[in-house]
Amino acid sequence: MSATRIEGFLVKTLLVVFCLAYLAPLFWVGVTSLKSNEEIYDAASFHVFPRDATLEHFSHVFSQLKDFPTYCLNTAKITTATVFVVLLVCTMCGYALAKLEFRGKNAFLSFILVIMALPWMVMLTPIYQLEVALGLLNTLPGLILPYAAMFLPVGILIMRSAFIAVPSELREAAQMDGASEFRIWWSVMLPIARPSMIVVILMTFLSCWKEFTYAVTLNSLPSSTTLAVGITYLKDEAQSWAFGTLSAAIVIVVVPLIAVFLFLQKRIIGGLSEGALKG
Amino acid sequence: MADVLLKHLRKEFEGGVVAVDSVNLEVRDGEFLVLVGPSGCGKSTMLRMMAGLESPTSGDIFIGGVRANDVPPKDRDVSMVFQNYALYPHMTVRENLAFGLKLRKVPQAEIDTAVDKAAAILGLDELFERKPRALSGGQRQRVALGRAIVRNPKVFLFDEPLSNLDAKLRSQMRTELNRLHRELGVTMIYVTHDQVEAMTMGDRIAVLKSGELQQLGSPMELYEEPANQFVAGFIGTPSMNFIEGQVEGSTFAAGPLEMELQRTIPSGPAVLGVRPEHVRLVVASEASVVAVVDVVEPTGSETLLYTVADGLGLVVRITGGACPAVGDRVGLSLDDDTILFFSPETGATLN
Numbered sequence: 275m276s277a278t279r280i281e282g283f284l285v286k287t288l289l290v291v292f293c294l295a296y297l298a299p300l301f302w303v304g305v306t307s308l309k310s311n312e313e314i315y316d317a318a319s320f321h322v323f324p325r326d327a328t329l330e331h332f333s334h335v336f337s338q339l340k341d342f343p344t345y346c347l348n349t350a351k352i353t354t355a356t357v358f359v360v361l362l363v364c365t366m367c368g369y370a371l372a373k374l375e376f377r378g379k380n381a382f383l384s385f386i387l388v389i390m391a392l393p394w395m396v397m398l399t400p401i402y403q404l405e406v407a408l409g410l411l412n413t414l415p416g417l418i419l420p421y422a423a424m425f426l427p428v429g430i431l432i433m434r435s436a437f438i439a440v441p442s443e444l445r446e447a448a449q450m451d452g453a454s455e456f457r458i459w460w461s462v463m464l465p466i467a468r469p470s471m472i473v474v475i476l477m478t479f480l481s482c483w484k485e486f487t488y489a490v491t492l493n494s495l496p497s498s499t500t501l502a503v504g505i506t507y508l509k510d511e512a513q514s515w516a517f518g519t520l521s522a523a524i525v526i527v528v529v530p531l532i533a534v535f536l537f538l539q540k541r542i543i544g545g546l547s548e549g550a551l552k553g
Numbered sequence: 554m555a556d557v558l559l560k561h562l563r564k565e566f567e568g569g570v571v572a573v574d575s576v577n578l579e580v581r582d583g584e585f586l587v588l589v590g591p592s593g594c595g596k597s598t599m600l601r602m603m604a605g606l607e608s609p610t611s612g613d614i615f616i617g618g619v620r621a622n623d624v625p626p627k628d629r630d631v632s633m634v635f636q637n638y639a640l641y642p643h644m645t646v647r648e649n650l651a652f653g654l655k656l657r658k659v660p661q662a663e664i665d666t667a668v669d670k671a672a673a674i675l676g677l678d679e680l681f682e683r684k685p686r687a688l689s690g691g692q693r694q695r696v697a698l699g700r701a702i703v704r705n706p707k708v709f710l711f712d713e714p715l716s717n718l719d720a721k722l723r724s725q726m727r728t729e730l731n732r733l734h735r736e737l738g739v740t741m742i743y744v745t746h747d748q749v750e751a752m753t754m755g756d757r758i759a760v761l762k763s764g765e766l767q768q769l770g771s772p773m774e775l776y777e778e779p780a781n782q783f784v785a786g787f788i789g790t791p792s793m794n795f796i797e798g799q800v801e802g803s804t805f806a807a808g809p810l811e812m813e814l815q816r817t818i819p820s821g822p823a824v825l826g827v828r829p830e831h832v833r834l835v836v837a838s839e840a841s842v843v844a845v846v847d848v849v850e851p852t853g854s855e856t857l858l859y860t861v862a863d864g865l866g867l868v869v870r871i872t873g874g875a876c877p878a879v880g881d882r883v884g885l886s887l888d889d890d891t892i893l894f895f896s897p898e899t900g901a902t903l904n
Contacts, residue, residue: 443639446606451653451700452627461652465643 307521331522345504368433436470555617555707562612572598574764587755595764632701633710640685782900810842829870831891840884
């Protein structure tokens with residue numbers, strides 16, 4: 275074998291190993307959620323696939339956690355709202371930073387980088403105090419706002435690079451065509467920057483859906499609890515985990531994530547601006 | 554339709570670079586004016602100021618008699634064709650053409666009529682549903698032209714629109730633009746660095762150098778009566794021959810070349826300019842200078858001879874007749890009525 279073929283083989287092997295390492299827990303949770311308690315705890319006759327697949331754990335999730343549907347709804351609402359706010363602000367802000375000239379532009383960029391360098395947890399206490407003062411504790415906006423603030427810096431930078439890549443002539447052509455700045459942003463820039471917008475949506479959606487620390491700190495009422503926090507209530511009276519029920523809950527939490535990811539990742543197609551300028 | 558008037562127009566960029574320096578220029582109504590000059594001469598900046606994409610540092614721009622300095626691009630009623638087309642990549646050809654009209658809230662029926670008309674002029678009908686990426690360079694350029702036409706503007710601005718096309722397509726589009734200008738009869742201002750484009754397309758040409766207007770005139774005026782050495786050298790291929798020498802009384806001398814002048818040129822150093830077609834091959838006894846043929850470039854209808862005489866290089870254009878071979882000694886003669894003199898200091902034409 276030539277050097278490049280050996281190299282290719284090694285790379286592929288490593289990728290497969292990593293892939294398996296990442297997928298194994300997910301797979302394990304999946305099969306566990308379908309096994310009966312007897313099968314799960316029967317170490318003597320261990321087997322991978324359920325012999326007698328059952329959905330009892332799924333119904334158990336809903337019977338044990340009366341507020342589970344509320345958690346689902348809360349998570350969906352918070353995630354959707356965060357994605358919407360992040361997308362709106364990122365695309366506008368990114369456009370301004372990429373294509374417009376204004377005083378303080380570079381200072382603002384540096385500010386964004388500094389914010390990005392700060393760990394999330396550093397901001398938890400001040401945000402908590404702020405929310406106490408504003409009465410936002412235990413409300414959905416109380417999570418949406420910090421989440422949006424958290425994902426904005428990266429999102430803005432992603433959208434800024436996307437808009438920088440759009441040739442300035444397109445903006446000028448649209449100006450000559452009579453488009454206002456808003457119209458240029460909406461009708462010309464956004465459609466071209468769609469792949470980057472999908473990246474921002476995915477990133478925000480995935481992180482928001484599974485966020486735990488802020489969700490557990492800023493909320494203590496069932497009316498505003500999210501799924502990531504909710505499934506921790508599944509511990510039984512002895513404070514030990516019921517693995518079957520927990521696995522079923524995790525599956526319910528993870529399935530929308532995977533669905534959204536698979537749905538959007540196909541749409542991250544490059545080359546959209548191809549053909550705008552000379553060949 | 555409208556005339557365009559530039560008064561003391563000046564553009565200074567951050568860092569003190571002066572792109573356009575106090576230019577006065579009048580573009581007549583319905584005229585095809587070409588702004589030509591080497592890269593960095595400020596021609597594109599001038600065009601962008603007329604479009605409203607740059608604001609002048611000082612001076613005034615009038616379009617159709619109205620001062621346009623503070624009028625935003627969309628309200629100037631001008632349209633612009635960009636060097637790299639700048640088509641909207643996510644829109645079909647039809648949407649690209651209709652975008653400007655849609656923004657102006659023109660009724661759909663009128664948009665359709667205008668788009669169909671422009672498409673018919675440019676032969677775009679068959680491409681309506683395609684996206685720009687599915688078009689060839691020439692087709693993209695046509696769509697860019699179409700987008701400018703549909704709005705029926707008072708003034709068309711072109712920023713080197715043909716420079717990305719291959720030679721054949723370029724000459725074809727040149728003819729097409731000329732035809733378009735005839736058909737629409739609208740004021741067109743065209744920026745190029747290609748003097749052949751300037752000569753073949755312009756009603757008048759404005760030659761720019763370092764942000765300053767060198768000369769404004771018809772193509773033949775620039776060719777025959779250049780205002781200075783820069784214009785003389787810039788217009789015409791191959792370039793005019795320049796010979797640095799001395800005028801003493803009525804004699805011009807430069808190395809092996811010596812010739813009697815019938816006109817009065819102030820004594821002192823001077824640069825003689827002569828176009829390649831005005832250098833005649835003659836027998837040695839009648840020659841102003843005898844030179845050796847260094848390179849022969851036949852182009853079919855005519856042949857270019859690159860000759861050297863004692864370090865003095867002269868390009869000669871000959872048509873028909875016997876053609877000397879490389880290494881031949883040829884007698885060259887210059888005629889007093891076809892040569893020009895320039896000042897070596899200022900470059901200005903001496904009379």
